[in-house]
Amino acid sequence: MAKIVATTGNSAMAYAMKQINPDVCAAYPITPSTQVMEEFSKYVADGVVNTNLVTVESEHSAMSACIGAAAAGGRVLTATSANGMALMWEMLYIAAGMRLPIVMALVNRALSAPINIHCDHSDSFGARDSGWIQLYSENAQEAYDNLIQAVRISEHPDVRLPVMVCQDGFIISHSIERMEYLEDDEVRKFIGDYKPMYALLDIDKPVTLGSLDLQDYYIEHKRQEAEAMKLATPVITAVAKDFEKMTGRAYGLFETYHLDDAEVGIVAVNSAAGTIKEIIDQYRRKGIKVGLLKPRLYRPFPTEAYVKALGHLKAITVLDRVDSFGAMAGPLMLEVRAALYDLPKRPVTIGKIYGLGGRDLEESHCQYVIDELVQIAASGKYRELCEYITVRE
Amino acid sequence: MANLKELSKRPDGFSPGHRLCAGCGIPIIPKLLYKVTDYDIVVASATGCFEVATTIYPYTSWLKPFVHSAFENAAATISGVEAMYQSLKKQGKIPANRKLKFVAFGGDGGTYDIGLQSLSGALERGHDIVYICYDNGAYMNTGIQRSSATPYGASTTTSPAGKVIPGKMQRRKDLTNIALAHHIEYAAQTAVSHWNDLATKLQKGLDIDGPAFICVMSPCVPGWMYPSDQSIEVTRMAVETGYWPLFEMDHGVFRVNYRPKQKLPVADWLKLQGRFRHLFRPEYTYVIEEIQRQVDDYWEYLAHMEQAFPAPPK
Incomplete structure (x- = not known):
């Protein structure tokens, strides 16, 4: 049963994160996405999620910890904006290159200079070559729906790539709109359990991740990453179809x-x-x-x-x-x-x-x-x- | 502590065949690490000599789980791994009796300099990790550039001994004491020349439920410029001359673990290495005197620390 609410884009994303209930979330505050993590922190403090929240000392460490956590073998989410994402830049490529299913709530904001906290798309569009799937959202409902779908897309065996879900800073993140929430168990059933292909914590099957990859292999691995991106399109369509069955809300490309x-x-x-x-x-x-x-x-x-x-x-x-x-x-x-x-x-x-x-x-x-x-x-x-x-x- | 003969029979977690230089001090650390403990360990490493020489795809020297992501973030990466372990364990997705430990490695460049923030964050957050810095005193992987761990007076490719500047003109950062300032239960400085001290400290670090920091002096043949069969001797001399004291802060008690019977002049260590050769020119005698002054000064500091954080009366 859908629940009709009046809420902001940020609260909608935080609520989606609560329902996704990730194993680890590592994040660092930055306007205008701060509220996503504030509200999610409250869910952690109240024990309504199982998430281990890692309140890191920078966005670079946020994405690094997400990478470590995802490589360890569980579900990982984060949120950021603008300069925060710019500080993650190096790690964005590494998350994608290591084929780790990390989901990011990105609240779009202008990059400095001049410093400005309001919306534009210089953050996510600048990251277009990083190997992240990018889903854009017109309003809070779409931000919420996209975030839930992003988990399935990211973890799909054909894809195994990180996904960023983008919504406009302040214009959407801080404006109250009418929207519909799913029930927790509907979301959990929709995203299912995550079974990683390789996990550092699987001590009985030790793996080396993040190897030095030189002229003899690098391009083959990048070619596989390119193929995963191609395979993502039909997966995104299929996930949207399933989502429509559950919600009646149609999403395509x-x-x-x-x-x-x-x-x-x-x-x-x-x-x-x-x-x-x-x-x-x-x-x-x-x-x-x-x-x-x-x-x-x-x-x-x-x-x-x-x-x-x-x-x-x-x-x-x-x-x-x-x-x-x-x-x-x-x-x-x-x-x-x-x-x-x-x-x-x-x-x-x-x-x-x-x-x-x-x-x-x-x-x-x-x-x-x-x-x-x-x-x-x-x-x-x-x-x-x-x-x-x-x-x- | 087991003796060396017993340790040699214990299973390996780190295999030979890696591409570290002959005489490199680094491999001693992982070899001992896996041998001194029964814990299952997940390792994260910063980019650097250690990582590039042990994980050249499709080969690996790591018989146990290993991850590398970037240069400045081994502490943040292992934080994420450890956080996932704690989460899955709490949720019952990892059996309660399965106890894992988490170790991060970084060189001095990746720890003292570019990784300092990430290290500080991880220590402050209290993850159950051991961070091991293998300190060879410069950016050796990129070709011997100065770091904040490079000794005063050393010649590197970015602090070359020239006609007017005699090498690096800044004192080494005291990283172990920076780690201590996070009020963690265990922080130590040790060296690969003293296997027993190193092994004991690795064990202590692993036994703590929380963050531990260990800084290990690890010699570098091309960076320090000495014959590759002299690694242990050169490192031992750093300890014997007092340049590299072995000490620890263990649950609030500060101990100097080794006192040379007769503290040799620091020049005895400097003269073994090509990176200090220029200091023996008459015009640079004052640099050697300054290094000696710094060594003596540091021992005074250690004495103050021992007084300030004594062992409780028996």
Whole structure:
């Protein structure tokens, strides 16, 4: 029986962690994800979880302890944001390279400098090459649902890769929304027991983990990691199907909104999608055929599925809440544009950088984007391949 | 403590065939570690000579569970392993009678310098671990760069003896006493030249339910520059000259475990090693005098510690 609550994105993630009941959780406080660990610490203090909580002295040690704990052979979760994740950077790659199923609640926040505690996606998008699966969440419900599904995805024998579940700092993490919680036993049944393939604590079957791997083997192991990423896509779909059976809430590789019959479209992850949907409704009432693709998955990048969903459009604007300084455009735009390249008749694809450091994406910004898309669709020409919006210039 | 003959018959946890240099002091430590105890041990190691020379895929020297993740985090990694053990044990997923122990290894670079924060965190949190620093006094794995464990006056590739600077001009960090400041039950300094002292300290560290820290002087042939059959002698001389005192803090009692019968001048240790050769030029006599002053000063400090933390009256 679902329980309807009004709660924040952070509380939703903490509640999912409580229901997952990991064996070990190692974490370090950082705004805006701190509350996830505060609330989870309370669950530990009250004895409602079996988790051994390791309150480490830095995020680098948080991920290191998660790696040790996962290698030991149990279920491991953590939470962080921005600079905290940046301090984990080295260990992110190691967690993935060691093929350890660690799940991270990432509350997206801008990277310094200038120091800023508000939302953008420079943390997770910067980690796109680290070997972590990345699931994005528009709201608290999705953050909660994704975190529960992440456990199954991460531990799947074909995958065995860490997963980060991303939600927007403050915009979602600190805003109260209506959402539905599952019962504890539903979650526990859904995620099942974890049986590691190799465990340090299995003294009778000793293993050496984290070996020195030179020219004669390294690339084969990286090739296997790449294969695991590929295999993750069908696993993510299958886990979503099971989740839908239990909850009625459908998840795929992405969500579309009025996209099938659209002529122009926007691509955006996380909370911006909520605002965009609202503005799409306005334009649809005026008869303008605009739609949205909201990726749930950025890593692995499900190229074929995105091409299939977007290929019929005349023009697309991809919104990046992150800049890849000096690049042609934002990282999501570049990948979407590249994915569409092989189509005989491909959409004109441009990008916008928006919302850095928590700047709001407002109605007028979305209207500007759609008005421009309509013009591009008519003329086939664009003014600028990538520009900043939501900025004073 | 068993004698050497008895120890040699006990099962090994660390096998030969590794690629550590001839004369390297490090392998003595894991060999003794597995032999002195009946505990099942899980080891984590920092990146460094020890790790790269014993785990070259697809081979391993580790007959027991071993994990390496990065350079600066052996203490955090073993914290995670130990935390998982405690969790699974509490949940009944590991039989109650299965007692495991957890050991982390790091070199001096990975412990004194880049791993200090991670070590401090692990000691403060009170994990049931033994952290062993094999201290060869420089970043040997990357080619002999100075660390904060490098002795005053030593020539390394980043503190070379030059025309105006006679090697490293900073005193060694006193890591064992930093570990002590975490008020842990056991912290000790020992050396591979004194197997009995080393074995006893490993045993004591393992027997404690909580964190223990052991700093082991471990000689390095290419870094210290001496013939590879002289490792034990060179290390023994560090102890005999008082450069490397053997001491411990054991449940609040501070003991100097070995007092040389006749404390030899530190120059007797320095002259055995190429890294100090430049100090014997007449213009650098003052550096040797400074090292001697530091040694004498440190023994005074140890005397104060013994007075401050005496054994309880019998």
